[in-house]
Structures are given as structure tokens and as C-alpha cells.
Amino acid sequence: MALKNYRPLTPTLRFKSLPTFEEITKWKPAKSLVEPKKKTGGRNNNGRLTSRHIGGGHKQNYRKVDFKRRKRGVTAEVLGIEYDPNRSARIALIKYTDGELSYILAPDGLHVGSTVAAGDDVAPDVGNALPLRSIPLGANIHNIELAPGRGGQIARSAGQQATLNNLEGGYALVKMPSGEIRRIHENAYATIGQVGNVDHMNVASGKAGRTRWKGRRSHVRGMAMNPIDHPMGGGQGKSKGGGGRHHPVSPWGQLAKGFKTRSKHKPSDRFILERRRSKKKS
Numbered sequence: 001m002a003l004k005n006y007r008p009l010t011p012t013l014r015f016k017s018l019p020t021f022e023e024i025t026k027w028k029p030a031k032s033l034v035e036p037k038k039k040t041g042g043r044n045n046n047g048r049l050t051s052r053h054i055g056g057g058h059k060q061n062y063r064k065v066d067f068k069r070r071k072r073g074v075t076a077e078v079l080g081i082e083y084d085p086n087r088s089a090r091i092a093l094i095k096y097t098d099g100e101l102s103y104i105l106a107p108d109g110l111h112v113g114s115t116v117a118a119g120d121d122v123a124p125d126v127g128n129a130l131p132l133r134s135i136p137l138g139a140n141i142h143n144i145e146l147a148p149g150r151g152g153q154i155a156r157s158a159g160q161q162a163t164l165n166n167l168e169g170g171y172a173l174v175k176m177p178s179g180e181i182r183r184i185h186e187n188a189y190a191t192i193g194q195v196g197n198v199d200h201m202n203v204a205s206g207k208a209g210r211t212r213w214k215g216r217r218s219h220v221r222g223m224a225m226n227p228i229d230h231p232m233g234g235g236q237g238k239s240k241g242g243g244g245r246h247h248p249v250s251p252w253g254q255l256a257k258g259f260k261t262r263s264k265h266k267p268s269d270r271f272i273l274e275r276r277r278s279k280k281k282s
Contacts, residue, residue, distance in 0.1 A: 002019075002020045002022060002199065003017050003019060003020065003199050003202055003203065004017070004018050004019070012206050014206075015204050015206055016204060016207070017202060017204040017206070018203060018204075018205075019197070019199065019203060023081055023196065023197075024082060024083050025080045025081050025112050026080030026081065027082070029063055029093075030093055033063060033064045033093075033101060033102070033103055034063060035061065035064065036062070037060050037062040037086070039055075039215065040054070041055045042055065052217075052219075053218070053219050054215060054216065054217060055215065056217065057212070057213060057214055057216070058213050058214075058215075060085045060086060062086060064103060065087075065091055065105065066102045066103060066104055067105075067143060067152040067153075068149070068150075068151040068152070068189075069104070069118035069129040069189060069191070071096055071102070071118065072118050072119045073117070073118075073119040073121075073122075075097055075115050075116070076095055076096040076097070076115070076116050076117065077114070077115055078110060078112055078115075078116065078127075079093045079094065079095050080093045081110070081196075082103075088157050088197060088200045089105050089156065089157060089195045089197055090105075090158075090196045090197050091103045091106055092105070092110055092116075092127075094116060104116070104127070104191075105142065105152075105191070105195055106195075106197075107126050107142065107194060107195060107196055108126075108159075108193060108194045108195065108198055109126045109196075110126055110196070114126075114127060116128055116129075117129075118130070120134055121134070124136055124139060124192050125192060126192055126193040127192065127193060128191070129143070129191045129192075131187050131188065131189055131190075132144075132164060132167070132185075132186050133167060133172070135164050135190065135192065136164075137164055137166065138163065138165075139163070139164050140163060140192070140193060141155070141164055141193070142154075142155040142156065142160055142161050142191055142193065142194060143155065143156055143190060144162060144188065144189075144191075145184070145189050146184060146188065147188065148185055148188045148189070150188075152189070152190070152191070154176060155176070155177055156195065157195060158196065158198065158200035158201070159194065159195055159196075159197065159198040159200055160195045161177065161193075161194035161195065162174050162177055162190075163175040164190075165181065170185065170186055171185060171186060172185075172186050173273065178276040179276045180275055182271055183270075183271040183272075222249075222251065229251070231246065231253055232249065
């Protein structure tokens with residue numbers, strides 16, 4: 001994937017950097033793999049606002065992506081690489097030998113006409129899904145299951161990849177994209193390769209309107225509000241934290257920086273061998 005830059009003829013164009021979409025070969029999704037998607041506007045089932053800065057945006061249909069790679073031992077041919085408005089990664093339309101169509105995440109290097117498969121004894125090639133015990137050590141993987149049969153949950157965004165470090169005691173040691181090293185059961189499935197659309201992190205919309213098209217509303221700083229609206233609002237002039245040297249907080253007073261929200265006794269802690277932020281050596 002490549003990015004397209006523009007001559008700075010207007011303020012909008014000065015910093016705009018958008019994808020060329022040259023890797024996309026098919027622009028209309030398969031009708032049997034699409035379902036309607038209702039927008040929430042950040043509201044829950046009671047109609048109350050639970051997630052701020054969400055609203056508007058272009059209509060979208062949901063593409064049914066197979067994160068479980070359900071058909072095992074059956075080869076499939078890649079018919080096309082498509083754009084998915086619901087995720088940063090591209091998706092690949094594949095057709096199994098029995099005629100069934102399916103969507104999978106498109107890894108970097110997967111092309112139209114390529115063959116992919118899932119199973120215990122398939123080759124560790126790009127796009128193939130295998131249990132962790134069957135993947136060579138040091139391989140780059142994505143769409144990783146945290147529990148066998150649950151479906152891929154890790155490394156699904158554009159450009160993401162994890163690394164299989166070791167196998168010991170029925171578990172695989174996987175280095176996550178964050179740098180965390182985690183134990184995952186060896187029967188959990190993962191897909192070979194790195195998620196495509198690698199340059200997504202370098203995309204710059206260039207204007208606020210394009211961000212609104214994606215359903216994101218403006219995020220106003222607490223400092224710019226009045227005291228009644230935010231703990232950090234008000235003050236004589238431009239004051240940090242509402243007139244005093246307050247620590248940054250949310251509108252409801254919870255610390256915004258450095259406050260640990262993870263449970264101290266979470267059951268999954270026993271699967272984490274090394275944190276993504278290791279403690280500094282004194």
C-alpha cells in the first residue's frame with residue numbers, strides 16, 4: 001500500500017495524506033456476507049449517552065468476517081481484496097472448493113489467485129491459519145485466539161503482527177504488538193503473516209470534515225470549558241486545571257494520567273509473563 005500526498009494549494013491539502021487504494025481489486029461486497037449496521041450515536045439500550053464524541057458519519061454495512069476460520073482442511077482461492085469501512089485492515093473475499101464464500105482479514109502479501117487454508121497440517125504460508133503448536137518459532141502471526149475456538153482477538157488492526165517466541169508446557173509464548181509476552185494455549189489458532197494496509201498509521205485526513213464522515217465528533221478540551229462543565233474548566237485567563245494546579249481528570253473527576261484501572265487480582269495475570277511496560281530497574 002502507498003500513500004498519496006497533495007500539493008499545499010489550500011490549508012486542507014497541506015497536510016493531507018490518504019491511501020491510494022491500489023491494492024483493492026473489488027469494490028462491491030458479496031451480498032450474502034453483508035448485513036445492516038445501526039448507528040448508536042454513543043447511546044446504550046436506554047438511550048443514555050455512554051460514549052462521547054460519537055455521531056453522524058456515513059452509512060455503513062457490516063461485513064461478516066470469519067475470525068474463527070471455521071472450515072478446516074479445505075482450500076480456498078482469493079477472489080478479491082476489498083475495503084471494509086468497519087476496520088482499518090483490508091479484507092479478502094475467498095471461495096472454498098465447495099463454492100462457499102467467506103471474508104478473512106487480508107494479510108500483507110496476499111494477492112488475487114492465492115490459495116489459503118486452515119488446519120493442523122497446512123503449510124505455514126501467508127494467509128493460512130494453524131494452531132500455535134504447528135507454527136514455526138519466530139513466525140509473524142495475526143488474528144490470534146486467546147482461547148481455542150473463541151475466534152481471533154489479537155492483532156487484527158492494519159499493520160499489526162505478533163511473534164511466536166517459544167512453546168513450553170502446552171502453552172505458546174507470544175510477543176504481542178504492545179511488547180507484552182503472553183502464554184496462550186497451543187491449540188489456539190493464529191494466521192500467518194502481518195495484517196495488510198501497513199501504512200494506515202501514516203494517514204492524515206487533512207480536515208475535520210473527513211473525520212466527521214467517519215462518525216467522530218469533536219473532542220473539546222476540559223480546560224476550554226466552564227467550571228460547571230468540567231473540573232478543569234474556568235480560571236482567570238488560561239489556567240492549568242481550573243484555577244489551580246490540579247492533575248488532569250475526566251469530567252467525572254477520575255484521574256486521566258497514571259491512574260491504573262486494571263484489576264489488581266485479575267485471573268488472566270497468570271498468563272502474562274512480561275508486561276508491555278516493564279518496571280524500571282533502580
